[in-house]
Amino acid sequence: MGVEETAAPSAQAAAGGCGAPAGGAAISGAGNQAIVQGKVTRAGAPVQVGYARLLNVGGDFVAEVPLGEDGGFRFFAAPGDWTLRVLAPGGIRTDRAVTAATGEIREFEIVI
Amino acid sequence: MSRSDVLVDADWVEANRDDPGVVLVEVDEDTSAYDKGHIRGAVKIDWKKDLQDPVRRDFVDRAGFEKLLSERGISNDDTVILYGGNNNWFAAYAYWYFRLYGHRNVKLLDGGRKKWELESRELVTDVPRRPATSYKAQEQDTAIRAFRDEVVAAIGNLNLVDVRSPDEFAGRLLAPAHLPQEQAQRGGHVPTAKNVPWSKAAEDDGTFKSDDALRTLYGEAGVDFGRDTIAYCRIGERSAHTWFVLHELLGQPNVKNYDGSWTEYGSLVGVPITVGDAS
Numbered sequence: 001m002g003v004e005e006t007a008a009p010s011a012q013a014a015a016g017g018c019g020a021p022a023g024g025a026a027i028s029g030a031g032n033q034a035i036v037q038g039k040v041t042r043a044g045a046p047v048q049v050g051y052a053r054l055l056n057v058g059g060d061f062v063a064e065v066p067l068g069e070d071g072g073f074r075f076f077a078a079p080g081d082w083t084l085r086v087l088a089p090g091g092i093r094t095d096r097a098v099t100a101a102t103g104e105i106r107e108f109e110i111v112i
Numbered sequence: 113m114s115r116s117d118v119l120v121d122a123d124w125v126e127a128n129r130d131d132p133g134v135v136l137v138e139v140d141e142d143t144s145a146y147d148k149g150h151i152r153g154a155v156k157i158d159w160k161k162d163l164q165d166p167v168r169r170d171f172v173d174r175a176g177f178e179k180l181l182s183e184r185g186i187s188n189d190d191t192v193i194l195y196g197g198n199n200n201w202f203a204a205y206a207y208w209y210f211r212l213y214g215h216r217n218v219k220l221l222d223g224g225r226k227k228w229e230l231e232s233r234e235l236v237t238d239v240p241r242r243p244a245t246s247y248k249a250q251e252q253d254t255a256i257r258a259f260r261d262e263v264v265a266a267i268g269n270l271n272l273v274d275v276r277s278p279d280e281f282a283g284r285l286l287a288p289a290h291l292p293q294e295q296a297q298r299g300g301h302v303p304t305a306k307n308v309p310w311s312k313a314a315e316d317d318g319t320f321k322s323d324d325a326l327r328t329l330y331g332e333a334g335v336d337f338g339r340d341t342i343a344y345c346r347i348g349e350r351s352a353h354t355w356f357v358l359h360e361l362l363g364q365p366n367v368k369n370y371d372g373s374w375t376e377y378g379s380l381v382g383v384p385i386t387v388g389d390a391s
Contacts, residue, residue: 017160018347019141020198020290049229053316054289061311062277063289066145066197066226075289078279087316089232 023068024075034100037074038108040086046071047112050088055095057081075100086110118360119222119320120193122233129153135186135242138225139196139206149235151195151228155184155242159202159349163209171371174249177213181249185242188216195221195228198349199311199318204356205349208369212257214250220356223318230317256359258342258368260376263302264383271341272305273330275354276374280346281307283387286378287346297378300387302344307390308333310350313357326357340366344373 024037036054040047052073053064062082065073075082077100084096092112100106120128128134129152136154138146146156157163162180163171172180186192192210196203203220210218221228229235258266266272279285283299301307312329313321321329327337335341341358343351348371359367370377377383 017141018198018201018288018291018345018349019159020288021142022145025291049232051226051230056278060278060309062279064199065290066229076287076291077289078284085316087226087230089230093316 020063020065022066023070023072024065027074030103030105032102034077034079034102035074035105036077036082036084036098036100036108037072037105038084038110039071040067040073040088040110040112041071042088042112047086047088050086050092050112052110053085053087055083055085057083059083084108084110086112088112115323115361118219118356120219121222122228122231125151125193125221126233131191133190134193135184135190136193136195136221137184137186137203137206139194139203140198140225141202142197145197145225147237149237152234152236152238153240154195155186155240157184157206159205163206169376171209174213174251177209178247178249181247182245185245186247187245188248191217191219193219193221195224197225199226199314199353200224201310201349201353205352207360208256208352208355212252214253222320226318255366256355256368258344258370260370260372260380262368263342263344263370263372263377266340266342267302267384268304269339271335271339272302273333273335273341273343273351273354273358274301274305274307274374275310275343275345275351276301276307277309277311278307278389280374281305282389297375298385299378300385301374302377303384303386305344305386306333306335308335308354310345310353313354320357320361323361326362330358330362337364340368342368342370344370344377346374347371348373 050067054062138154139157141159143158194203343354345351355369358364
């Protein structure tokens with residue numbers, strides 16, 4: 001799995017609180033985290049207005065971030081199975097099953 | 113109290129935002145969203161820079177709140193409509209804060225920024241100029257704010273509602289899953305707390321569920337509506353969302369938000385902690 005270096009200044013703002021920076025907090029590697037990340041695209045172009053949500057195996061909400069300008073999202077999950085849900089204008093709601101593992105970055109492209 | 117006293121929808125905002133007695137306020141921790149586009153006429157409040165004390169671990173005091181609202185051009189008589197990202201977490205926190213300092217007429221935009229965006233409604237970058245006011249705040253109303261000793265005393269006596277995700281409640285995660293898991297404090301929850309994640313009170317689009325659905329949700333989780341309640345999360349904004357549900361939507365009389373929340377409780381020496389999933 002490749003490591004994506006991002007420099008989203010908004011990620012700095014999340015350090016003290018619980019806010020979800022657009023696209024997800026910036027990282028420099030997986031470390032001991034279990035990362036689920038990726039991009040949302042439509043006709044090959046990034047979807048910049050929309051939301052990615054992480055749901056647990058019971059279907060309950062765990063986390064949400066607004067998509068970044070590159071259509072990106074990132075979650076710091078616990079290892080295991082999750083559902084990735086994308087919401088976008090026009091009533092779009094799409095689900096994808098994903099698995100997270102400690103020390104790994106799992107990357108997904110969601111096409112809507 | 114009914115929903116129309118504390119909530120407005122997007123159509124109401126579009127119809128009333130030019131009323132001089134209505135002030136729209138976007139509240140976020142990450143205010144770059146406001147800078148890229150906001151509802152026309154809205155001023156911004158930065159949850160961290162504007163609402164948190166820069167030195168002590170507390171939020172700004174009465175004088176600081178008066179200064180902030182005066183600078184933003186908000187008067188005591190204005191109807192303040194709050195909205196923001198993160199499913200209105202920070203807007204709900206600000207709402208609690210406006211109530212704490214005695215503002216009379218404050219409401220949330222149901223669904224916040226997310227629903228507005230998902231409906232492709234207009235966002236602008238023009239920053240409105242409002243003349244400064246001389247805002248006068250009241251003393252803090254501690255009937256809606258809980259401190260750590262009250263939380264310890266509430267164990268086994270009052271409703272304690274932990275509104276974090278099940279993984280945070282159990283102690284497997286120390287922060288929401290959109291943030292790195294690198295907090296230093298212990299994981300787990302306050303003994304006897306019920307786990308009702310804030311998200312169960314909201315739909316996918318960020319709007320609040322119906323009163324009937326909300327009563328069923330908390331009732332089935334073991335919240336006794338005949339007892340006083342303290343809600344907490346990690347730093348107090350998700351629990352402000354639940355405080356809003358219990359106190360403002362459902363009209364429960366004695367509900368407090370513990371804004372110290374798990375970041376404080378999980379770092380206290382000698383207090384009891386329970387780990388593991390809800391029974």
